[in-house]
Amino acid sequence: MQPAALDATFAALADPTRRAILARLALGxxxxxxxxxxxxxxxxxxxxxxKVLERAGLVSRGRDGQRRPCRIEAKALGEAxxxxxxxxxxxxxxxxxxxxxxxxxxxxxxx
Amino acid sequence: MQPAALDATFAALADPTRRAILARLALGxxxxxxxxxxxxxxxxxxxxxxKVLERAGLVSRGRDGQRRPCRIEAKALGEAxxxxxxxxxxxxxxxxxxxxxxxxxxxxxxx
DNA sequence: CTTTTATATACCTACTTGGTTATATAACTA
DNA sequence: TAGTTATATAACCAAGTAGGTATATAAAAG
Numbered sequence: 001m002q003p004a005a006l007d008a009t010f011a012a013l014a015d016p017t018r019r020a021i022l023a024r025l026a027l028g029x030x031x032x033x034x035x036x037x038x039x040x041x042x043x044x045x046x047x048x049x050x051k052v053l054e055r056a057g058l059v060s061r062g063r064d065g066q067r068r069p070c071r072i073e074a075k076a077l078g079e080a081x082x083x084x085x086x087x088x089x090x091x092x093x094x095x096x097x098x099x100x101x102x103x104x105x106x107x108x109x110x111x
Numbered sequence: 112m113q114p115a116a117l118d119a120t121f122a123a124l125a126d127p128t129r130r131a132i133l134a135r136l137a138l139g140x141x142x143x144x145x146x147x148x149x150x151x152x153x154x155x156x157x158x159x160x161x162k163v164l165e166r167a168g169l170v171s172r173g174r175d176g177q178r179r180p181c182r183i184e185a186k187a188l189g190e191a192x193x194x195x196x197x198x199x200x201x202x203x204x205x206x207x208x209x210x211x212x213x214x215x216x217x218x219x220x221x222x
Numbered sequence: 223c224t225t226t227t228a229t230a231t232a233c234c235t236a237c238t239t240g241g242t243t244a245t246a247t248a249a250c251t252a
Numbered sequence: 253t254a255g256t257t258a259t260a261t262a263a264c265c266a267a268g269t270a271g272g273t274a275t276a277t278a279a280a281a282g
Binding site (some may be wrong): 003004006007008011013014015016019022023027051072074077080081083084085087089090091092095099 | 115117118119120121124125126127130133134138162168171183186188189192194195196198199201202203
């Protein structure tokens with residue numbers, strides 16, 4: 001994944017309103033008005049959040065008359081996930097090496 | 112995980128310099144100077160990035176004389192990872208339901 | 223004690239962000 | 253065609269961010 005794409009994805013995920021929008025979209029496609037309803041926020045604010053999510057590739061939108069139904073897009077989500085898992089794996093590898101080290105140390109100190 | 116904690120974690124991950132710092136730290140503990148060296152950026156800038164990573168719980172630091180060795184902290188990384196995986200799972204569940212739907216549709220159309 | 227080294231803080235600037243209200247566009251409805 | 257509904261855009265503002273340079277602090281070396 002391109003660094004700039006990861007920037008956009010993580011930045012998009014860094015806002016609670018946008019994560020809530022994704023949570024809602026995980027339950028299924030919906031419209032902007034329906035999305036905006038539970039938030040104490042103006043419709044333009046939600047439209048802006050959607051634009052951020054769209055630019056990050058986390059959401060895509062169709063056309064149904066005057067509605068612009070939004071749906072979650074798995075690819076970017078998966079790529080951010082991959083990045084995180086990758087570093088978690090490396091860290092865990094370091095951690096287990098530390099474990100081995102501590103184990104060896106213990107053996108030496110209790111012969 | 113608290114929403115505010117996720118905010119901080121994802122925001123911290125949304126910067127390429129900070130992700131590069133984590134990449135370096137995944138290889139093992141190191142000092143601020145050593146971290147700053149490969150970047151075309153002032154030392155205070157790196158210190159600021161470290162503060163962001165620390166506030167997000169992604170990095171912690173010890174004390175070794177005048178050095179402040181930094182190490183990666185798995186917990187926050189793991190929690191962000193969990194959040195992402197959770198939504199990926201939900202989305203995949205929706206996707207397989209859509210698969211089932213398309214499968215049913217196909218059967219009906221080719222009797 | 224003085225100097226050097228490692229790191230942090232203060233202060234400044236340019237840019238971005240998240241929200242607002244007002245308005246535009248575009249598609250239904252009567 | 254006129255009015256209403258769904259959504260987007262424009263213009264604005266307050267707050268936050270990423271960078272810079274200069275300086276402070278604190279430990280180490282001499």
